[in-house]
Amino acid sequence: MTSPGEPGPGTFTYAYPRPALTVDCVVFGLDVDDLKVLLIQRRLEPHQHMWALPGGFVRLDETLPDAARRELAEESGITDVYLEQLYTFGALDRDPRERVVTVAYYALAKLSDHRIRAATDAERVAWFALDGLPRLAFDHAKIVERAIERLRGKVRYAPVGFELLPPRFTLTQLQRLYEIILMQPLDKRNFRKKLLSMDLLIETDEVEQGVRHRAARLYRFDKKKYEKLTRQGFSFAI
Amino acid sequence: MTSPGEPGPGTFTYAYPRPALTVDCVVFGLDVDDLKVLLIQRRLEPHQHMWALPGGFVRLDETLPDAARRELAEESGITDVYLEQLYTFGALDRDPRERVVTVAYYALAKLSDHRIRAATDAERVAWFALDGLPRLAFDHAKIVERAIERLRGKVRYAPVGFELLPPRFTLTQLQRLYEIILMQPLDKRNFRKKLLSMDLLIETDEVEQGVRHRAARLYRFDKKKYEKLTRQGFSFAI
DNA sequence: GCATCTTAGTGTACAACATACACTAATAAC
DNA sequence: GTTATTAGTGTATGTTGTACACTAAGATGC
Numbered sequence: 001m002t003s004p005g006e007p008g009p010g011t012f013t014y015a016y017p018r019p020a021l022t023v024d025c026v027v028f029g030l031d032v033d034d035l036k037v038l039l040i041q042r043r044l045e046p047h048q049h050m051w052a053l054p055g056g057f058v059r060l061d062e063t064l065p066d067a068a069r070r071e072l073a074e075e076s077g078i079t080d081v082y083l084e085q086l087y088t089f090g091a092l093d094r095d096p097r098e099r100v101v102t103v104a105y106y107a108l109a110k111l112s113d114h115r116i117r118a119a120t121d122a123e124r125v126a127w128f129a130l131d132g133l134p135r136l137a138f139d140h141a142k143i144v145e146r147a148i149e150r151l152r153g154k155v156r157y158a159p160v161g162f163e164l165l166p167p168r169f170t171l172t173q174l175q176r177l178y179e180i181i182l183m184q185p186l187d188k189r190n191f192r193k194k195l196l197s198m199d200l201l202i203e204t205d206e207v208e209q210g211v212r213h214r215a216a217r218l219y220r221f222d223k224k225k226y227e228k229l230t231r232q233g234f235s236f237a238i
Numbered sequence: 239m240t241s242p243g244e245p246g247p248g249t250f251t252y253a254y255p256r257p258a259l260t261v262d263c264v265v266f267g268l269d270v271d272d273l274k275v276l277l278i279q280r281r282l283e284p285h286q287h288m289w290a291l292p293g294g295f296v297r298l299d300e301t302l303p304d305a306a307r308r309e310l311a312e313e314s315g316i317t318d319v320y321l322e323q324l325y326t327f328g329a330l331d332r333d334p335r336e337r338v339v340t341v342a343y344y345a346l347a348k349l350s351d352h353r354i355r356a357a358t359d360a361e362r363v364a365w366f367a368l369d370g371l372p373r374l375a376f377d378h379a380k381i382v383e384r385a386i387e388r389l390r391g392k393v394r395y396a397p398v399g400f401e402l403l404p405p406r407f408t409l410t411q412l413q414r415l416y417e418i419i420l421m422q423p424l425d426k427r428n429f430r431k432k433l434l435s436m437d438l439l440i441e442t443d444e445v446e447q448g449v450r451h452r453a454a455r456l457y458r459f460d461k462k463k464y465e466k467l468t469r470q471g472f473s474f475a476i
Numbered sequence: 477g478c479a480t481c482t483t484a485g486t487g488t489a490c491a492a493c494a495t496a497c498a499c500t501a502a503t504a505a506c
Numbered sequence: 507g508t509t510a511t512t513a514g515t516g517t518a519t520g521t522t523g524t525a526c527a528c529t530a531a532g533a534t535g536c
Contacts, residue, residue, distance in 0.1 A: 009253040017250040017298050021257055021339060060255050060337045064328040088326045088341045090302040099298045101259060103326045189486070190524065213482040214532040427515070428495065451511040452503040
């Protein structure tokens with residue numbers, strides 16, 4: 001059913017029509033006091049010059065998460081993120097050209113780690129605060145909305161928040177992270193009590209640098225122990 | 239990019255190769271004392287005569303959930319189920335013929351409601367207990383496994399269990415349902431206390447029929463009220 | 477080196493919720 | 507009316523969540 005001709009456009013023929021299949025990524029990054037999303041400005045039609053999620057067509061020789069990572073790297077330069085499937089969007093009219101089904105992923109990136117740079121289909125790349133998003137191409141606003149919902153849910157019963165922080169962090173940074181994602185203030189003593197009682201934070205002998213007040217102790221998350229406990233039925237909860 | 243020729247096989251050509259896109263459904267039904275999954279026996283290659291999940295190719299003029307419902311109705315005769323997207327599976331070798339990406343759905347059906355009957359691609363249709371599943375075609379065992387995980391998670395913080403019961407049910411039936419899905423015994427008094435304290439069960443003036451002991455009162459779930467409370471931030475939990 | 481500023485770090489009392497547990501009441505069947 | 511079976515109910519205890527405010531440490535500027 002498929003005719004040959006590997007790289008570059010060719011002619012591929014099938015007995016039944018097929019939707020195009022793409023992946024799109026909602027990449028979250030934690031800034032000083034808000035949560036940001038990575039967007040690219042489209043170089044090409046449709047929706048030329050509009051802001052959109054990084055993403056693109058799935059190739060036959062790559063899995064869905066591979067496609068998501070490739071597109072992310074190509075269009076924005078971002079690599080090494082925590083990536084998880086979000087939802088598959090298939091409304092009939094979500095792309096003006098033809099039927100396109102997209103598998104959306106969401107990713108958590110450490111903002112400071114990444115020098116973003118636009119390339120391939122992207123004219124520009126930038127981080128946008130969640131409450132200051134521009135109008136987005138296609139149904140990408142819906143996808144972002146769903147990703148936020150999911151992140152808010154997930155962060156409460158899985159330790160994904162650590163993916164947004166540097167490997168060593170203070171308890172105050174961790175608390176700010178939860179406050180930003182959940183959009184509600186948390187009590188300092190109760191927060192520390194809960195987190196420390198899980199016994200998944202390892203106290204290091206370092207303190208934060210470059211602050212102009214008493215420096216806070218740095219902790220790391222004990223991922224190994226978390227995975228072990230999880231296998232034994234433990235469940236993380238904030 | 240697409241050439242015409244609507245129903246029946248034709249010739250559809252594209253500039254780049256495309257994976258085939260299918261949907262598959264994991265339909266759960268509640269039996270007297272276990273949870274069952276609906277399977278079909280494949281009439282066609284590949285994996286001819288093997289048991290598999292109902293599902294099939296997505297047409298260009300239907301949404302993903304529409305495709306799932308259509309395939310379910312065609313192959314098994316089941317309609318009117320609670321349907322929710324589960325996950326999209328895209329491993330390179332999940333179908334021996336060619337690259338096929340499938341959007342999996344899970345569905346909750348009231349066992350008694352449905353006269354199942356095989357048709358189209360299905361040689362037979364049957365309900366199988368979860369702990370007595372036959373070897374399944376493709377990666378369908380993985381899909382079922384993931385669906386069970388999801389159901390177990392979901393049932394704890396969303397009132398989806400009611401989709402498996404008749405509209406009027408006894409508290410004992412409801413408790414059995416949770417015990418079966420969660421695979422753990424629950425305390426009768428505590429269970430009733432918790433459920434009734436949410437104030438989402440409406441006591442009817444009917445009692446169950448045809449039992450040879452004291453008949454239990456029938457209740458209904460107040461879906462309207464649940465939706466209203468949910469919008470106000472309430473969250474269901476068992 | 478002292479005063480000031482800023483954040484780090486800590487404990488307790490009370491309320492809410494989860495858990496463990498056993499008997500009487502109602503109805504059907506005979 | 508006797509028996510069998512499930513319905514239906516409350517309380518005491520432990521565990522967890524919540525509300526709340528001060529002292530300690532270190533950095534900075536004088």
